[in-house]
Every structure is written in structure tokens, then in C-alpha cells.
Amino acid sequence: MFESATEALALLFTLKGSLYLCLGVGIGLVFGAIPGLGGTTAIALLIPLTFGMQPAEAITLIGGVMGSVAFGGSISAILLNTPGIAPNAATCFDGFPLAQQGKAGMAIGAAATASSLGGILGVAILMAVIPIAKEIVLLFGPPEFFALAILGLGAIALSTGGKFLRGLIAGGVGLALAFVGLDAVNGGDRFTGDVEYLLDGVRLVPTLTGVFAIAEMINLTLKGGRVVSGDGASMKISRVSDGIVSVFRNVPILLRGSAIGAFIGAIPGVGGTVASFLSYASTVQASKNPESFGTGNIQGVIAPESANNAKDGGALIPTLAFGIPGSAEMAIFLGVLILHGLEPGPMMLVEHEGVVFSLIVAVASAAILASIIGLILARWLSLITLVDVHILAPTVVAVALVGVYALHNSMGDVAVAMIFGIIGFLMIRYDYPRITAVIALVLGELAERSYHQSMMIGDGSYSIFYGRPISAVLLIATVLIILSPSIRGWLRNRKREA
Amino acid sequence: MKSKIILSTAAAFVAAGFVGNAQAAFPEKDITFLIPFSPGGGMDSTSRQVAKNMGKYLPNKVNVVPKNVPGAGGRKGYGLLAKAGGDGYTISVINMPGAIIPQLTGQKVNFDVTKFVWVGRMSTSPYLFGVSGKSSIKTVADLKNLGRSVKVLSTGFGSTAYTGASIFKTVVGFPVQFVTGYKGSKQYIVGVVRGDGDAGIAPTQTFNKFVKSGDIHGVVTFEEKSSFKGVPTIAEAGYPELTGLGVERMVAAAPGTPANIAKILSDAVGKAIADTDSQAWAKKTRRPFGHLSGADTQAAVDKALAIFKKYPAALAKSN
Amino acid sequence: MADSAGMNSPHSDKMILNLLPPLIVSAFAVIFLTWSYTYDQKAQQVPVLVGWSLIVLCVLDLVAATGTALGNGIKTFFTGTIVGEASGEAVAAQPMRKVLVAMVWPVAFVVLVYFVGFLISIPIYVFTFVVFQGRKSVKVGAWSAVAATAFTWIVFSQLMQYEVFPGLLFGGQ
Numbered sequence: 001m002f003e004s005a006t007e008a009l010a011l012l013f014t015l016k017g018s019l020y021l022c023l024g025v026g027i028g029l030v031f032g033a034i035p036g037l038g039g040t041t042a043i044a045l046l047i048p049l050t051f052g053m054q055p056a057e058a059i060t061l062i063g064g065v066m067g068s069v070a071f072g073g074s075i076s077a078i079l080l081n082t083p084g085i086a087p088n089a090a091t092c093f094d095g096f097p098l099a100q101q102g103k104a105g106m107a108i109g110a111a112a113t114a115s116s117l118g119g120i121l122g123v124a125i126l127m128a129v130i131p132i133a134k135e136i137v138l139l140f141g142p143p144e145f146f147a148l149a150i151l152g153l154g155a156i157a158l159s160t161g162g163k164f165l166r167g168l169i170a171g172g173v174g175l176a177l178a179f180v181g182l183d184a185v186n187g188g189d190r191f192t193g194d195v196e197y198l199l200d201g202v203r204l205v206p207t208l209t210g211v212f213a214i215a216e217m218i219n220l221t222l223k224g225g226r227v228v229s230g231d232g233a234s235m236k237i238s239r240v241s242d243g244i245v246s247v248f249r250n251v252p253i254l255l256r257g258s259a260i261g262a263f264i265g266a267i268p269g270v271g272g273t274v275a276s277f278l279s280y281a282s283t284v285q286a287s288k289n290p291e292s293f294g295t296g297n298i299q300g301v302i303a304p305e306s307a308n309n310a311k312d313g314g315a316l317i318p319t320l321a322f323g324i325p326g327s328a329e330m331a332i333f334l335g336v337l338i339l340h341g342l343e344p345g346p347m348m349l350v351e352h353e354g355v356v357f358s359l360i361v362a363v364a365s366a367a368i369l370a371s372i373i374g375l376i377l378a379r380w381l382s383l384i385t386l387v388d389v390h391i392l393a394p395t396v397v398a399v400a401l402v403g404v405y406a407l408h409n410s411m412g413d414v415a416v417a418m419i420f421g422i423i424g425f426l427m428i429r430y431d432y433p434r435i436t437a438v439i440a441l442v443l444g445e446l447a448e449r450s451y452h453q454s455m456m457i458g459d460g461s462y463s464i465f466y467g468r469p470i471s472a473v474l475l476i477a478t479v480l481i482i483l484s485p486s487i488r489g490w491l492r493n494r495k496r497e498a
Numbered sequence: 499m500k501s502k503i504i505l506s507t508a509a510a511f512v513a514a515g516f517v518g519n520a521q522a523a524f525p526e527k528d529i530t531f532l533i534p535f536s537p538g539g540g541m542d543s544t545s546r547q548v549a550k551n552m553g554k555y556l557p558n559k560v561n562v563v564p565k566n567v568p569g570a571g572g573r574k575g576y577g578l579l580a581k582a583g584g585d586g587y588t589i590s591v592i593n594m595p596g597a598i599i600p601q602l603t604g605q606k607v608n609f610d611v612t613k614f615v616w617v618g619r620m621s622t623s624p625y626l627f628g629v630s631g632k633s634s635i636k637t638v639a640d641l642k643n644l645g646r647s648v649k650v651l652s653t654g655f656g657s658t659a660y661t662g663a664s665i666f667k668t669v670v671g672f673p674v675q676f677v678t679g680y681k682g683s684k685q686y687i688v689g690v691v692r693g694d695g696d697a698g699i700a701p702t703q704t705f706n707k708f709v710k711s712g713d714i715h716g717v718v719t720f721e722e723k724s725s726f727k728g729v730p731t732i733a734e735a736g737y738p739e740l741t742g743l744g745v746e747r748m749v750a751a752a753p754g755t756p757a758n759i760a761k762i763l764s765d766a767v768g769k770a771i772a773d774t775d776s777q778a779w780a781k782k783t784r785r786p787f788g789h790l791s792g793a794d795t796q797a798a799v800d801k802a803l804a805i806f807k808k809y810p811a812a813l814a815k816s817n
Numbered sequence: 818m819a820d821s822a823g824m825n826s827p828h829s830d831k832m833i834l835n836l837l838p839p840l841i842v843s844a845f846a847v848i849f850l851t852w853s854y855t856y857d858q859k860a861q862q863v864p865v866l867v868g869w870s871l872i873v874l875c876v877l878d879l880v881a882a883t884g885t886a887l888g889n890g891i892k893t894f895f896t897g898t899i900v901g902e903a904s905g906e907a908v909a910a911q912p913m914r915k916v917l918v919a920m921v922w923p924v925a926f927v928v929l930v931y932f933v934g935f936l937i938s939i940p941i942y943v944f945t946f947v948v949f950q951g952r953k954s955v956k957v958g959a960w961s962a963v964a965a966t967a968f969t970w971i972v973f974s975q976l977m978q979y980e981v982f983p984g985l986l987f988g989g990q
Contacts, residue, residue, distance in 0.1 A: 030972070034972075165874065165877060165878055165881065166878065168874050169842060169871065169874045169875060169878060172846070172867055172870060172871040172874060173842065173845065173871070175867045176845075176846075176849050176864070176867055176868070176871065179863070179864050179867075183860055185859070185860075186857060186859055186860045188856070188857070188860060190856055190860060190864070191849075191852060214923055217923070218919050218920055218922075218923065221919040221922070221950065222911055222915060222916060222919050388951065388953070390946065390947055390950055390951025390952075390953060391943075391947055391951065391953070391957070391961045393946070394922070394926075394942055394943045394946040394947065394961075394965070395943060395961065395964070395965045395968075397923050397926065397942075398926070398935070398938075398939045398942060398943060398965050398969065399965065399968065399969060401926075401927065401930070401935075402935050402939075402969050402973055405935070405982050406973060409982075411930075411931060411982060414927055414930065414982075415927065418923060418924060418927045421923060422920055422924070425920060426838070429916070430838040432838070447863075448863045451863065452859065452862075452863075
């Protein structure tokens with residue numbers, strides 16, 4: 001095993017290897033930062049280019065993209081309150097307020113550091129788990145996935161506090177939308193009204209671009225001025241190094257975020273959005289002053305950014321164990337393997353060690369390289385916050401929609417993005433949290449499908465959920481999490497009385 | 499009067515010239531090869547390989563340009579083919595029987611597979627019916643004598659796997675309870691290994707690694723000749739009419755394409771597959787071709803339809 | 818949660834406006850629920866559950882929005898601080914006309930793109946937006962338009978070899 005790892009590392013230090021890595025990182029950063037694009041698009045685009053390459057080279061290129069996309073997205077999240085890719089949505093919550101206070105450099109510095117360390121930790125967790133990867137994947141079946149989906153949904157409902165009611169409603173709407181399209185269990189289609197475009201369901205990329213990017217641009221148009229509040233003359237772009245240092249002052253948050261990211265990343269189909277938000281929400285819950293979040297607490301940047309990079313390590317677990325893609329990018333990566341004559345499956349680690357380690361090394365290196373580039377460019381990037389929003393808004397809208405179109409050459413996607421842009425803006429206007437709708441949209445499909453599958457496996461009895469140890473534990477954890485604020489309030493009251 | 503005769507004769511010559519030209523000139527421009535699936539999968543790579551080498555075997559050496567049009571399990575692409583003109587400039591890879599199941603099960607679709615003009619078959623992936631390596635089920639007879647329903651894991655109702663398993667159980671006659679909702683064959687094979695259910699059906703290539711590692715035991719294979727040690731073919735098990743049950747990758751031209759153009763395309767597909775570059779690719783990626791001409795493909799499609807007609811219960815929802 | 822006194826009084830002019838969002842969501846829930854019932858038993862199970870839950874929540878939201886004693890009680894029950902999203906209050910102060918105009922801009926852009934494609938629409942949209950909505954000088958508008966279009970063209974058409982939608986009038990579908 002060690003020879004393959006060192007071989008993969010050696011490739012990196014060749015001219016060709018590092019060239020491919022840099023190219024991948026460059027593409028990943030740009031595609032990550034532009035709302036409406038993302039890693040999946042970038043990798044899909046690159047596939048034809050990999051035809052002539054050696055497998056290890058192709059994988060270095062793709063790994064480079066994978067490891068850098070999440071950090072690229074954090075840049076627009078921080079500077080424009082618009083996540084570059086959906087997993088950066090949670091970074092907006094505290095990243096953007098920091099930018100508004102003139103601390104964009106610090107936020108980017110923290111994001112860069114958290115991303116690279118999170119990426120490395122995710123890979124470390126993967127390496128630790130590889131020997132038992134198969135067993136882990138076998139432990140998680142439909143009942144466990146159902147319990148996890150419910151846990152995720154419960155956590156988001158909880159985290160909206162004062163907008164709890166509207167958070168639940170937004171979540172309900174998200175769930176309703178999740179059911180549109182082909183029913184994976186029963187085979188028919190639902191809620192499509194015979195519109196062919198809807199057969200694949202409410203498409204995630206245009207919807208999220210609309211709800212976050214377009215809606216935010218409409219909001220900014222009305223707010224006016226510049227991203228940075230206060231007058232420009234006295235504004236300073238704060239030191240990036242402060243951001244870097246802050247990560248090392250918050251190591252527990254980094255560790256927890258990475259663990260959550262790796263774990264959620266290993267669940268096929270759930271992905272970075274849930275991982276980053278759960279990391280954010282758990283950090284808020286664990287914090288001594290939760291009210292400070294949303295106003296520019298640097299921990300609110302570190303938590304999601306470490307998670308959304310660690311998820312790549314996690315996504316490799318089912319991918320390597322059985323050839324089941326842990327994420328959309330992994331699915332395409334597997335396709336590339338097949339194209340090059342490598343057969344993913346339970347023997348992948350045994351038969352294609354070299355290729356596997358090339359990917360791992362590439363992803364980890366990409367995270368570091370992307371962060372270094374980001375740190376160098378941070379000061380210049382922060383200058384965007386000084387640009388008048390009336391120039392920013394139409395530019396972002398235009399470029400985001402070009403990106404949305406480019407995904408599937410579909411104006412239908414652009415129309416969807418626009419519709420959800422309006423809906424998203426109305427949600428901002430009337431205080432319906434968008435993040436709960438988004439998470440519900442992502443988790444709804446998994447929850448319903450796993451529920452039906454579990455019932456079929458368990459012959460119609462609910463005991464399948466509490467009979468199996470893991471799902472039982474998860475369900476109990478869900479109940480505890482939902483009750484936790486009440487429990488804490490009760491404990492606090494008791495202390496006061498004592 | 500005389501001028502009229504001259505004019506009409508001239509017109510006749512010009513018309514004949516056009517018709518003659520149209521026939522001899524096909525193809526005059528690039529041909530679009532639709533791929534109703536996402537880039538990177540088996541459908542995509544096989545199609546691209548054939549497209550790559552087709553051009554040089556066509557008169558006028560035009561390009562055959564692959565175009566991915568994924569969506570709704572292939573329906574989007576099939577719909578595009580149905581709408582395309584029958585001039586031979588649009589062809590598509592067709593997953594059989596996946597493409598025809600929707601219309602056979604009464605779903606509303608905007609294409610009719612029986613109207614497609616078949617230009618050839620690129621490859622075929624016959625199924626294997628497998629159980630967990632730890633299962634007590636070993637043979638087809640065991641399936642019948644289990645004393646309870648066999649729990650078969652699969653993708654949703656209407657998918658090729660569901661339909662394949664359905665045909666298998668209808669012909670052999672053993673009770674099945676489906677657990678659907680898995681997103682793909684790898685997922686439900688892992689489900690079988692995990693113990694979510696008893697069995698699953700999928701192309702032999704998908705099972706390869708699992709059989710090799712011992713996680714899966716093959717009960718019966720639908721190949722003509724078994725490539726798994728100790729696993730009988732369906733013919734050896736006593737049901738020869740099911741030989742070949744699996745997924746086939748056909749190529750079709752739009753409805754209304756004239757026979758002579760279809761023949762040109764069919765020959766080009768055949769030569770593209772026989773080309774040394776394609777054969778080398780097939781060996782390297784372990785994806786052997788199983789070429790059939792356009793006419794033979796039509797026969798294969800008819801045979802599949804006949805089986806569906808003979809066993810209508812196979813298309814009904816089981817549970 | 819910062820609430821102006823006006824919004825909590827039952828006789829506020831804003832009350833009707835406040836009731837509108839919960840009403841719209843309720844309508845959505847009712848349509849969704851009715852539609853769910855048209856499907857098979859298994860297919861309708863979870864959507865029906867979600868539909869009913871949504872209706873219950875919307876009723877609570879409606880009552881909360883009325884600003885009556887019961888409504889305020891519901892609001893207090895669900896207190897705490899919002900994690901993350903800035904409140905919509907800042908925008909709430911804007912006149913309706915301004916809000917509508919802000920929403921119309923990107924919609925108009927999309928319509929324009931549909932007919933003449935991105936490369937023509939982007940400069941027009943950015944220029945007119947910067948000059949008319951942003952009240953900047955023509956020079957700033959022109960430079961912004963050029964920058965946005967150039968960026969799109971370079972990154973998408975050239976670097977990525979993407980087909981940037983040319984518009985209905987010029988051959989797109």
C-alpha cells in the first residue's frame with residue numbers, strides 16, 4: 001500500500017503532474033466561484049479532454065478540480081452573500097457580515113485555511129477507515145439512511161430559532177418540491193403535469209442559483225450602496241493572517257466540522273450542502289454565545305468550510321468500497337475510470353491502488369494549493385466589496401445565468417433559476433428561511449425513498465427502524481436534538497433555582 | 499405547346515437529377531449521434547467509440563458527432579429522435595428493453611419505439627441473477643422451493659432490471675416480492691450483500707467483481723455461454739427462450755428514414771465496430787461488442803416484443 | 818426578534834400585506850395536497866403527510882400574522898434567534914413600486930436572452946441597469962457592460978468552448 005502512495009506523490013512532483021494539478025485547481029476555483037457552475041460541470045467538461053491521458057494524469061486533473069471547488073465557492077459567499085456552490089450557503093451567514101464590516105480578508109483567510117485543513121482531515125479519516133470501508137458501507141442500509149435524513153431534517157428545523165415556524169413551513173415546501181418527478185420506488189411520475197422538463201424533478205443547480213444568487217442580487221439592488229457598509233475612506237481590508245490564525249485558535253470546531261463533513265459526505269446523494277449546514281448548526285448549538293452567529297462570527301466561517309472540503313474524503317468511502325458514488329463528482333470520476341478501462345467495484349483498492357492513491361493525493365494537494373492561491377489573492381479579491389452593487393448585481397446575474405444555461409444547454413433551467421430567484425427574494429422579504437427549504441429539497445427524496453425501501457425490506461413493519469442498532473440510535477439522537485433547547489432551558493432554570 | 503413540352507421535360511430532368519443527387523449524396527453534412535444519457539457511463543463510452551470510427555466508412559466521409567441529451571432515464575433523447583426528420587442525419591443509441599417498457603406499461607411518452615428505424619446493435623449485456631454469497635439459495639430450483647417469496651432488490655418499477663426479474667420469475671414460476679427504489683445496479687447488489695433482500699439481477703459485467711470476491715453467488719446466467727465457473731446458463735437450467743435476457747445497446751435512425759439510407763448507416767456501424775481501433779478499445783475496456791446489422795436488430799427487437807406479449811403478467815406491478 | 822409595534826397591532830394597515838404570504842403558501846399546500854390524493858396509495862403516502870403538516874403550520878402562521886393576542890402568543894412560543902439569515906426588515910421599508918422594479922429587471926433580462934441570446938443581452942442589460950437603476954454615468958455603464966460581456970465571452974465561448982445561447986431569433990431552440 002505504501003509504495004502506491006509514494007508513487008502517487010512522486011507523480012505530483014513531475015512537471016506534467018504538477019501542471020495537471022494546477023490546471024485542475026485553476027478550473028476548480030473559477031467554476032466554484034461563479035454561481036451557477038460547480039465541480040460537476042467542470043469535471044463533465046473535462047472528460048473529453050482526458051481521453052488521451054494516462055489514468056493517473058486524468059485523475060490528478062480531476063482531483064485538482066474536486067479539491068478546490070469548495071474554496072472557490074466560499075469567495076463569492078463571503079464577498080457577495082452568494083454561495084458559489086450550494087455547500088457554501090452556510091458560509092454566507094457569517095462570511096458576508098464580516099465582509100460588510102470590512103473584514104473580507106480575514107474571512108477569506110479563515111476560509112482558505114479551514115478548507116485546506118478540512119480537506120486533509122477528510123482524507124486522513126478516509127485513510128483510517130479504508131480497511132473497514134466495506135463493512136461500514138454494509139452497515140448503512142435504507143433504514144439507517146431514513147434515520148439520517150430525519151436527523152438532518154430535524155436539525156435544520158431546530159436551527160432557525162425565532163423563525164422556527166416559518167422555517168418549518170419553508171422546509172415543508174422544500175419537501176413538497178422534492179417529490180416532483182420520477183418516483184424511484186413506484187416508477188410513475190408525480191407532480192409533473194406531463195411537462196417533460198419536470199421528469200427529472202426540480203433541478204438542484206438552477207434552483208439553488210436562483211434562490212441564493214439571483215434573489216440576493218435583487219435584494220442588493222434594493223439595499224444599494226456597496227457591500228461594505230460605512231464610508232469607503234476609513235475602510236481597511238483587514239489582515240488575511242488574522243483569519244489564518246483564527247482557525248488555529250478554534251481547532252475543536254475545525255475537527256468537528258471535518259468529522260461531520262466526512263461522515264455526511266459518505267452518504268450517497270446527500271452531499272456538501274447538508275454537511276456544511278449541519279457543521280454550522282452544531283457549532284452554534286455548542287457555542288456559549290449563539291446570538292453572535294449571523295453577525296460576523298469567524299467560527300461561522302470555519303465550521304462550514306472545513307466540512308465542505310472534508311466531504312470529499314468521505315465521498316470516497318462508498319466509492320472505493322463498492323464503486324457506489326458518494327457524490328455527483330464521484331459518479332463522474334467513476335465514469336472516467338470506466339472510460340480508461342478500470343472497473344470500479346469491491347476490488348478497486350486491490351487492483352487499482354495506484355489510481356486510487358493518485359486521486360487521494362490530488363484532492364488533498366488541491367485543497368492546499370487552492371488555499372495558497374486564495375490567500376495570495378485575498379486582498380485583491382476583497383476589493384470587490386468596494387464596487388457599487390449596481391454594477392455587481394447585473395454582472396452576477398448575467399454570468400450566473402450563463403452558467404446555469406451552460407449546464408445542460410437548457411433555457412428551461414434559466415427560467416427555473418429566474419422563478420426561484422423571485423421566490424427566493426420573496427422568502428428573504430417575508431422572513432422564510434431559504435436554507436431549510438434547500439436542505440429539505442435535498443433530503444426529501446432520500447427520506448421518502450429510504451422509508452419505502454425499509455418498509456419493503458421489513459415486510460411492512462415499523463420495527464425495522466428501531467430493531468437495528470444504528471437506526472435506533474440515530475432516531476433517538478434526532479429526538480434529543482429537537483428537544484435540546486428545551487432541555488437546556490430547563491437545566492438553566494434549575495441551576496438558577498438551586 | 500412545344501415550349502410546354504420542353505419545359506416539362508427539362509423539369510423532369512432537373513427533378514430526376516435532384517432525386518438522384520439526394521440518394522447518391524447522403525450524407526452531405528455531419529450526422530448527429532444522440533446519446534440520451536450522461537457522459538461517462540457505459541452507454542456514452544460505447545456510443546462515442548462507434549461514432550468516432552463511423553465517419554470514415556460513410557460516403558463523403560462526414561463526421562458523426564455525438565451529443566449527450568440526458569434526462570428522464572433516456573426519454574428526453576428518445577423524444578428528440580422521434581421528432582427528428584427521417585433524413586438519416588439523426589441517429590441515437592437506444593437502450594433495449596429500457597426504451598420500450600414505458601409505452602408497454604401504459605406510461606405517456608412522446609415517442610414510439612416500434613417506429614424507430616433500426617440501424618444496428620452495438621453490444622449486449624446479458625443478465626446474471628445473483629444472491630448473497632452467504633445465502634442458502636444456490637440454484638434455480640431453490641428459488642422455486644424456498645417456501646416463501648424471493649425478495650428481489652431492484653431499481654423502480656418500469657426499469658430494465660425490474661422488468662427482467664419480472665420476466666424471469668413469470669417464466670420459471672416462483673413468487674417474488676420486490677424491494678424497489680435503489681438508484682442503480684451497484685446499489686442493489688450491495689443491498690443483496692448487506693442482506694436487505696435475497697437476490698438481484700444485473701448485467702454480468704456489473705457483477706464480475708462481486709462474484710470474484712465471493713460476496714455474490716451466481717444462480718443462473720442469461721448468456722449463451724456461461725462466463726462464471728459453476729453457474730449454469732438459463733438454457734441449461736431448462737428455459738432456453740430466455741437466453742439473451744439483458745440490456746442491449748441498439749442504434750436507431752428517426753422514424754421514416756428510407757431503407758437505402760438506413761442500409762448505408764447500418765454498414766457504417768458494422769465497419770466502425772470491426773475497425774481495429776474499436777476492437778482494441780473493446781479489449782482494453784473489457785466491453786466486447788456484439789454487433790448485429792440493422793435487419794438483424796429489427797428481428798431481435800421483434801423477438802423481445804414477442805416475449806412481452808406472451809407473458810403480459812411480467813409487465814404488471816408485482817406488489 | 819425586532820418587530821415594530823405596528824406589525825403586532827391587529828388593526829395595522831400592514832395586516833393584509835402580512836397575511837398574504839401565509840395565504841399564498843396555504844394555497845400551495847392545498848393544491849399540493851389535492852394533487853397528492855390522485856396518486857396510488859404508496860405514491861401518495863408521504864406527500865399527503867407533508868401536505869397536511871404544511872396546512873396545519875400555515876394556519877398557525879396565518880393566526881400569528883394577524884397580530885391578535887392569540888397570534889402574538891404563537892409568535893412568542895416560537896422565539897429564539899435566527900441562525901444566519903439577515904432579517905428581511907431592511908427591505909420591508911421600501912415602497913412596493915421599487916421592489917417590483919427590482920424584481921422585473923432580471924426577468925426582463927431573461928426574456929431578452931430568450932430572443933437574442935446572451936452575448937447581445939448582457940451588454941444591453943448591464944448598461945441600462947447601471948445607468949438607469951444605478952444612476953451612474955454613461956461611461957461607467959459602458960465599461961461595466963464591456964467587462965461583463967468580455968468575461969462571459971472569454972471564459973465560456975473561448976476557454977470552455979461552450980455554446981452560449983444565441984437566442985430564438987438566431988437559431989437556438
